[in-house]
Amino acid sequence: MTKDVIALTPAMPDTTAMLVALAAGGADLDVSPAGDGAVIQLLGAGGRPLVSVEAPVLVQVPGETERLLGTPSATPVWWTETRASTAVPEAVALAGAVAGRLAEVLGGAVWPEGAGRVGGVEVASAASAAPAPVGALPTVDVITESTAVVLADRPVVPLTAWLSDVLRTTAAYGAALHVVTPPHCRLSLPLRSALTGAPNRWVVQDPGGGYYDGLSGAVLGWRDGTFAPTRDGAGQARPAEAFTRPDASGERRLTVSFRTEHPAERELTLGRSLEAAWRILTGEPPAGWGTAEPVNLPWSPRLLTDLARARVPEPTLITVVGRPERPALATVRVTRTAGGVEEDVTLSLGYGPTEEPPPAALPALAEELVARHGLISMLVSAGPGRRDLGVAPRIAPPPLPLSFTLGGAGVAETGLTFARRPPLALKPVQVGPARRPGLHYPLGDGTDPTGWDTLGILLAHLRTSVPTAG
Template sequence: MTTGEARPHPLVDGIDGDEIVSRSDREVVALTPLRADLLVAAHAARRRVRLVTPATSRLTDPLRDALVSAGGSWVVEDGAGAAWDGLLGLATDGTGVAPSFLRPVEAEALQLVVTASLRHRAEAATRIGAALELVAGLGRGGPTGWGPHEPVEFPWDPAAVTRHLAARAPEESRVVVAGSSMIGSTLVQRTDKGVEEVLQALVALGPVGASSTDAALEQVPARLRMLAEDALPLFASVFARPGRADLTTAPHLQAPPVPVAVLIGAPGVRDLALDVPQLVDRFGALVVGRPRIPGVVVPFGGADGGWAALERFIDVVGRERVRAVLRGMPAPGRTEV
């Protein structure tokens, strides 16, 4: 693949059908400006990126998210002839799950996997970033820097983030946010209802089983309730899993996440016709937002039966209604990096 001036992209190592092959032997592969440019150029050329690395490499979460969102893949080679999908574990020779993938990732820390969607008013006073500060505060500190790529180049400043994103409106735009114990991204787009912010973050709470980690985990429902203070929350979910303390993704089996809590904003409560007092009584739900048009935060208890509690909640609400509402949640195209 070449640029408009017929120069080959420096990260292209070959073309295989509709895939652009890009190799890296770095220990940590990040969403650098060049790699982000490759994803954008591949999308414009209607091609997908196949990132090829040795088994010793790991991906940062912004790169993993951008690669998956752009329809790309991560192929891992062990140097002995075996190769597999670094995220799914499937061997490239079609023989099923690669044995090397099944080596579990060392559980150094309890990670929170956070996704949230919020709606802001399209006005000068709107500030982007408060939601990520709330989420990151569950770890050892809040965001320390931001930028369009990795490594982040600017000190954390929600006003600067807001100005950067507003300058690119009405096109959707995303920035990477990093801290001492978190990594994530915020994507913003204009709609006919205002400004919608979608954030994704990984937060390292601390060592698995530590009392301080358990105490931070218990604060998740209260933090989700605080999201309603400066914006209209649409939906948020928090899952917990053991993983690496540096929050990178290794090409090995990741422990499955366990649901901790979900937030369903006022639009979802209305569309699902939820009985808020019933949810408070049966699940200990927290009421958020305005009393007349409330949202709810439903805690599931994390490791102590999180999946069982989530199943009970879905049974009460109705599976088809939950699917219908989730299908209608904002899902901006994730090709802008």
Template sequence: MTLTIDHPLADATGEDWVLTEIHGEVLSLSQGLSDLIGRTAAAGRRPLVVSGEHARMTEPLAEALSATQGHWIIRTRSDGFYDARSGMRLDTPDAVLSPGGPLDPSRVHPAFVRATIQSRLQLVVTVSTRHRVSRPVRLGGVLDAVSEVVTQAPPTHWGALEPLLAAWDRDDLTERSRRRMPSDSRWIAVSSSSRPLVGTLQVSRTGQGLEETTRVVGDVAGADDAASADLAGLARRSLAAAATVGMPLIGMALGALGAPDLARRATASPAPEPLALLVGPPGVRALGVDAASWTAEVGGTTVGSPRLPGVLIPLGSIDGGGWQRLDEVVAPLDREKLWRLLGLAPAVARTFFDRGGSADA
């Protein structure tokens, strides 16, 4: 027997899923949708969001779906459904949960490969940071630091839900996160500068302190703009700035192509390219290597505290080469051992080492 979830946004339910259909042009992490996703996940089910083919989804909602193993499904006007992530045709929305083999190009919906709007270069930075609770903790530092590098200004607004109304305030963010413990906290921040930027922040209490996972997506330049030539340099500067906050565990910066408004579309896009990798002091220690010797071997630099340095390794460029370089750098490493020693959740670990740079299931 399938139990229903009593929620005004639940349009259909199944044994392991709950579906909501949204008819707006912009899908965002509203209070109602956040509540539905949270209750669905708490019931051990997966949220399915159905929309029209021309809708766009904000980064915070996309990450909330990813964190709960949810899916975005497109209902076309006259040609059925498809998975917004892979483009695969679906007979019914819940078919997205059925195990499938390799992607069959003949099953990709034509709407998925239609021409997109103007593409912009984006910098995507993900950093996991640990804070010792025996010292005063002020959260949001990585987001602050990366925003300063990318936009030359701190974020302007923050909150748990969209739209964001409160002015950026790290002290308020820290206090509200503290009140929620031992439960995790997820926050959103944006910049209203000339360069759009959106960041998400997850705070968790662990046996080793507070862990803060920050993901920032920033608009950098048009493909032919002069600023595009320095994307790899911007990536390294962003990770170097992040390395000065707390105890960095691991970080990755990628170059991607996306829309000017930073929202996701249900169309095909190139996989992001790794630009730089940050391995913090705990990672260097876990590997049993000397930071200076390892940087000389892999072509990186030491960053952070001279007493407990991390390693910043340049990878590829937006034109390619980053995944091969990343494989070469981490090939000698026992990745699963490194994840365990760093205390990274599997979904967070996949964000750093899986092609595509996403924690999607």
């Protein structure tokens, strides 16, 4: 059974509704705030956190509940997430009782269906007598000196505000976050990016027994308080059989990674370059944005800009989503630099077996970004991937490059004549204003594996690098 239970309600959970819901655990449990008041915890007799209730989030973006939970819901809807500790067996039923009572009071629903039982839940005091360690992360399932382990079981495991806090806390202490899931779970693209590279890891329970890395496929074992690859006599990690079964659905993903730079002017509005790319590739603007999942705010470049300004000099990382009928998701990192303000964008779009990515639109996209949005560089690639943009724990061939675009500043630095004559059998297209043009380099149709070699030769010629967005 999942340890996450979510109440979806049409009305905001006010103080009265929250008190009624928290009372579902009985009068013997204590209540305590955490996370600077953003989390309410139900505590056992010895102070052990049993259930954490996140601050309600008003989700105003159509399709978010279906994307993350597989459950359609009318919007706007209030999303209140509860998480049970695995240290106490009764905590899961307690989380369901809290969410169920909240939905009952406000006329909503509970995910997963059937989890919101509102009957009495008795928690054995002996089972909860051990107090939580000072400074412990609330409701993290396992904590060692090197690793925090979170167990998750939901259709798509998202990068929630709570999980973002866990990531920041573990990083501050030089520790790892390992998210453990059954094999049927998928990661959202933002969480996949956050877990890419040591020391963080996606750990999948192998149906045949044991564990493996959901991104690399390496068989894992629990040693010295962390998950690590199990190596053979030659010191090599071995892949899990479950990981090596490829997806034969025929679904594909187009990935557009680009970086733009703007003068740090009062009139600057961020998000315009992403909106322009979204319109060219999908015919419509983004649907919503937010700093965590679920994405909760209707698309607004003005509000995005206000948030980024308020966070200077710290960078701002946001997630942007499209409408459910055209799956698209982007991550944007806004950074204040000595030269101005940079936006690093990774935009992903999903396509079914009978749908084709729009390669003919790429020159127009390059023209728009160079001419009006201060493009530094852009790489477009395509490869196998789920249409819904979830990441499954199985092997997939790497994407192949379709095109690379160098913005006006890079072309000027390299020299237009030199940049137009790479030692390759390709002809770049001049884009943008004639006085400061960029160059768009077609690299193939996404079927030739030598495309990466071609890109490497091109980048060496231009003495530049690909965008590092996402």
